[in-house]
Amino acid sequence: MMGSQCEGDETGQEQSGGAATEACDDFTDLDLSHCLLGTRLYVRLLLYTRSNPRCGRELSHRRPSAAEPLFNLSRPTAFIIHGYRPTGAPPVWIDLLVRLLAEQEDLNVVVVDWNRGAANLNYFTAVANTWHAAHNLTAFIVNMQEEGASLGEVHLIGVSLGAHLAGFVGANLKGKIGRITGLDPAGPMFTTATPAERLDPSDAMFVDVLHTDMDSFGLNGAHGHIDYYANGGADQPGCPKTIFSGKSYFVCDHQRSVFLYLCALNRTCSLTGYPCASYSDFLDGRCLQCEAFKPAPCPVLGYDVSRWRDTLLRLGQTKAYFSTTATLPYRKASYRVDMVTWNQYLRWGAVFIRLHNGRNFTETRVDHKLFRFEQYTATRLLAQFDEDLHPVQKISVRISMGNVMGPRYKIRLLRIRLTPLDRPERPVMCRYDIIMEENMDIAFRPLPCDSHL
Incomplete structure (x- = not known):
């Protein structure tokens, strides 16, 4: 031995x-x-x-x-x-x-x-x-x-x-x-x-x-x-x-x-x-x-x-x-995303979200299934990012519907709210009343959720 x-x-x-x-x-x-x-x-x-x-x-x-x-x-x-x-x-x-x-x-x-x-x-x-x-x-x-x-x-x-x-x-x-x-x-x-x-x-x-x-x-x-x-x-x-x-x-x-x-x-x-x-x-x-x-x-x-x-x-x-990342420290930054949409016709799509902190960005694709978007529909997503960027200065959202031919349909986003799950001390981020086109990114500055401005 x-x-x-x-x-x-x-x-x-x-x-x-x-x-x-x-x-x-x-x-x-x-x-x-x-x-x-x-x-x-x-x-x-x-x-x-x-x-x-x-x-x-x-x-x-x-x-x-x-x-x-x-x-x-x-x-x-x-x-x-x-x-x-x-x-x-x-x-x-x-x-x-x-x-x-x-x-x-x-x-x-x-x-x-x-x-x-x-x-x-x-x-x-x-x-x-x-x-x-x-x-x-x-x-x-x-x-x-x-x-x-x-x-x-x-x-x-x-x-x-x-x-x-x-x-x-x-x-x-x-x-x-x-x-x-x-x-x-x-x-x-x-x-x-x-x-x-x-x-x-x-x-x-x-x-x-x-x-x-x-x-x-x-x-x-x-x-x-x-x-x-x-x-x-x-x-x-x-x-x-x-x-x-x-x-x-x-x-x-x-x-x-x-x-x-x-x-x-x-x-x-x-x-x-x-x-x-x-x-x-x-x-x-x-x-x-x-x-x-x-x-x-x-x-x-x-x-x-x-x-x-x-x-x-x-x-x-x-x-x-x-869920984890591929390498150390394995931890993902997780957010609960609540969306309320108002669109005339029923649409199905995946959601892409990008967070920016001024210098860098991190993106997630919530595409494990197609989500239903119709008139005054509340949709909840789990968005998980490989990087934890803070503070978030800008958010980009895209709803991809696979429509490559014909006109792009518009979706009215009455409210989007991102709640940090792993960092409850951080503020919840909101934005209200945004007009989106399918398959197109829309960027906005997050607001406190008690503000409608």
């Missing part, structure tokens, strides 16, 4: 004679030859804390307290559980996830290294090994409990196949552990599984799930007390759409769940989920109030769920949707 060297001030330990180094226990690093030959299951538990966020310490399965004081059983404990490893290499995200979790609060972070068992070209072998790894981890947590740890302070974070492994551990412990977070639970071999054969809400006191690849390597459906669906839960912006992109075509959507969660932990992006019956209803702007959660805001993806937990447990299984 290869070890690295870490500074003594990181581990809080020094060797005798003044040496300030300690050997670290690293995640198992395998290669393709191991995968070709197949690996037998072997589970290692690597401990990290705020005092040693970069230097792992392998724990004894039978005597967790042997690692005290570093492994303090009175602290909460988060377990990170990876998934299938077809190449045998360590997950690229594992070190950053450890460090970000250690920054959330004073807790034990334990990496469940079952790379020997997950690294197989035969995916079915890895699936079978999740059950055996789950029994191994269950026994360790039981030993923790017997030595004074609280099951309610245990949080399992499972990625892909690791999400189901976490569910099996939770089921073994009768759903008494505090929380399971599933990051795009694996779909292959689980699409027809019963709740006992996959992650489900009964596996912990609270289960939250993030979906990013439901149409391929991820699992469709709802499997937690709250399920977040990024961009509908399937195709992610910026990910390749053709097989000619190589490996990225297969893993990009699936891995996005981890990178979104890392971004949320790092507090560089605040990803608000809007509870809704479907993604299409969310895009139509029908689910932007979050009335059931008031006075708390809409639920946000991430580590701290204390503000929403009781409400979610009372509501039962909740689906929440949000």
Whole structure:
């Protein structure tokens, strides 16, 4: 087993004679030859804390307290559980996830290294090994409990196949552990599984799930007390759409769940989920109030769920949707747009909105469907922009109706109102009584909504 060297001030330990180094226990690093030959299951538990966020310490399965004081059983404990490893290499995200979790609060972070068992070209072998790894981890947590740890302070974070492994551990412990977070639970071999054969809400006191690849390597459906669906839960912006992109075509959507969660932990992006019956209803702007959660805001993806937990447990299984950009920090600027039109004839069209702040602009196309515009019709849209420009000095609107021949029809816009959803402290922007021509941009300066001037 290869070890690295870490500074003594990181581990809080020094060797005798003044040496300030300690050997670290690293995640198992395998290669393709191991995968070709197949690996037998072997589970290692690597401990990290705020005092040693970069230097792992392998724990004894039978005597967790042997690692005290570093492994303090009175602290909460988060377990990170990876998934299938077809190449045998360590997950690229594992070190950053450890460090970000250690920054959330004073807790034990334990990496469940079952790379020997997950690294197989035969995916079915890895699936079978999740059950055996789950029994191994269950026994360790039981030993923790017997030595004074609280099951309610245990949080399992499972990625892909690791999400189901976490569910099996939770089921073994009768759903008494505090929380399971599933990051795009694996779909292959689980699409027809019963709740006992996959992650489900009964596996912990609270289960939250993030979906990013439901149409391929991820699992469709709802499997937690709250399920977040990024961009509908399937195709992610910026990910390749053709097989000619190589490996990225297969893993990009699936891995996005981890990178979104890392971004949320790092507090560089605040990803608000809007509870809704479907993604299409969310895009139509029908689910932007979050009335059931008031006075708390809409639920946000991430580590701290204390503000929403009781409400979610009372509501039962909740689906929440949000959209992202293709790159960091992933967050979109969202506005609820309310329009009242007055036109003589029924028209159908998509809406294009551009926001200007003097130097730059950002544009969105609300064209997932055609909207109905007729005499005195109120239309609500969800407009999401890749950039958050503030203050907005000018707004451009175009209603595109696909009419390329003949005269352009006019539409009278009695009122348009843009309400910032992510920044409630910002003013609502309005404009009144504008004559538009279809397929033509109309630009105007926004006014306070209590003014008709």
